[in-house]
Amino acid sequence: MAATLLRRLQPVLALLAAVAVLVVGAPAAHAKPDDEGGTKTLRAALESAAKGHIEAKNKLEASKKRQITLGVTLKQARQQATQLESRVGEIANRSYRQGRFNTMTLLLNSTSPDTFMERALRLDQMAQVDGKALTGYHDAVTTAERATAALDLEIKEQANQVKVMAKKKEQAERALASVGGGAVAGGFVSANSPLAKAAPRNSDGSWPKESCTVNDPTTSGCITPRLLNSYNQARAANFKRYTSCFSERSSGEHPKGRACDFAAATGGFENVNASGGDRTYGNNLAAYFVKNASRLGVLYVIWYRQIWMPSTGWRSYSGSGGPSATHTNHVHLSVI
Template sequence: MTGSTRQRIPLALALIAAFGALAGASLQPGAAEADSPAVLGDEGDTPLLRDVLESTGRGYLQAKSALASTQARQARIAAELRRVEARITELRPRVEQVARAAYRTGRIGPVMVLLHSGSADEFLERARGLEAVALRDNEVLRSLRQARERAARAKLALDAEVAEERRQLAIMLRQKRAAERALAQVGGASTGGFVSATSPVARPAPRGADGGWPAQSCGRPDPTTSGCVTARTLHAYSEARRAGFTRYTSCYRPGGPYEHPKGRACDFSAEAGGFRGDATGGNRTYGNNLAAFFVRNADRLGVLYVIWYRQIWLPTTGWKSYSGAHGDPSSDHTNHVHLSLV
């Protein structure tokens, strides 16, 4: 073996080792994203969208959760009101028994006063003033009065809940209009979007005691990088994989805008090996199906917004057209589905 040959062998081995390291890094889920965020780019960050997507989307979801709680309370109060009204109906025959008993004992006058009252409230007022009614009869009348008082309280509570419902609906409408105005500056036309009634159904993420989405910290290990994610993000990621969406994914990023550094966002590549150019063919179909999966399960997963192929879905507006700031596959989201969670 010549000296020049011996010199070339270590050089060749070094090049092979370097190539292998690069190839391994490109195949390791999240490695490129964690160590070099520039691989994906800044995803078309603009201060306008950052503010709108965070504030209006979150405000809308908070109002939506409050509305659901209000409507649930309305249903409970209405059920209580029906029970009270049934109790009043049940007591009416017993009041008639009081009248018949009074007739047999000669207390016709007072009973006739009761029976000829113009309304139920007048009936009760007169009943309270009749000392001739026996203790047993008074108990019947007292039960009727208490039932009617409970019914009145229930009606007042129901009116208050209806007013709260209207307030929450007004908040949701304001958030919707604000989002539409902002999105109009970056496209914003309504689109058919990506929706499929046959998308898999995700298991719901835990909610708060009030039915809302409580704030969560970035406290769970991110399975796609060396960073962290919230419990809700980890749940959404796991549900996507359980539904068959297992291609390259990256969640945590240490810097930049949006929810990545907070552990509340993931980027799902349309390709198995990483983020490349515009998705076409089967890769684009994969992205379409994944976007549809997240939208169908938005209420189950706590989705704040979804971006895919120059379109954005928000709970306030549905699917709208969207153009990134730089017109490349990263900012236009034509190579990956972006998911942000509350």
């Protein structure tokens, strides 16, 4: 009985054994990289530094735009005031010479009712013109004074944001220095990288706050609209190799839906350092994200033992372990 049952099960057991061989023996092409490199504390410090620098830069640029607008307003107000100065001077001189009594005398000395009405009408018209001139001059002077005061505030705001940016750069460099993240020559930059379609910004130029609200096209998880734009733009630029974005982790940007890992090899996240055409692919993709950092809201890019941040440029950066930890088999992108 047992022998008969075993004979019947042999084809099934053989099939299961074959499947097991295929699964175990096949390369883990789509296995997700195990971390983003560095410690949780280091990643938090880098995120804070990068985000603070980007926000300060946005505020600086917004202030400069307001400064330009205020400069135009100030110039126009001063021109208007200058044009009205002679008219205001005439009104002042006439008022000083004639005074209220002489104006009334001019009306009372009219020789006829018609003359009286004619003079009254002219005086009324003159008063209206004078009133408009005086009001316009007052408004122009007031506008110029307010614009000047606002310009002074913008200059102070810009100086403050420059200090913030310098502080955040120092913070990032200090964090990277703790793991040997010194400056590197060149980095991954290409002037020939295509331009990406910019992600939406607020009216003041800042980045809107986003959460994990849209379906991740690479996993069953979610990502932010801004990251989805980066993913779509990269694919539109012909970077179409295997990508994985959302994943459950204890820290980093992936569980927040703000990071993607782009495999360098055509077969996915292979457990080898990218070389040849695969490395060129990774170089070009990293350069593409750097070229479009301000359009996509890039927080940082990691590739081949280097990290790029808006405040520092390319710096050496490497986790300990295999190609996933050192980012030599995939490009990591985080957005704000």
